[in-house]
Amino acid sequence: xxxxxxxxSGGGRVAEKDPIVEKVTDLIAEYLGVDREEVVPRAAFIDDxxxxxxxxxxxxxxxxxxxxxxxxxxDAERISTVQDAIDYVRGHSK
Numbered sequence: 001x002x003x004x005x006x007x008x009s010g011g012g013r014v015a016e017k018d019p020i021v022e023k024v025t026d027l028i029a030e031y032l033g034v035d036r037e038e039v040v041p042r043a044a045f046i047d048d049x050x051x052x053x054x055x056x057x058x059x060x061x062x063x064x065x066x067x068x069x070x071x072x073x074x075d076a077e078r079i080s081t082v083q084d085a086i087d088y089v090r091g092h093s094k
Contacts, residue, residue: 025039067089
């Protein structure tokens, strides 16, 4: 097994797991009750992951607590995909 950041055949590198992506993915899977494999960056909470408004409120609260961020109602309305959540946390975590 190759160590992270060691060259692999083909000239690329083995990607290290991003802890923010991993934790956001775990939280989304847990709070929306979906398989982790379904939680892909382009997945929309409502259309793809069958979330309702209460699920999203609970998810936003979990993100705030886990990453020590405050998400305004306006910002929460703009977080509609997995990638939106990752980007928000990345840009606002302390």
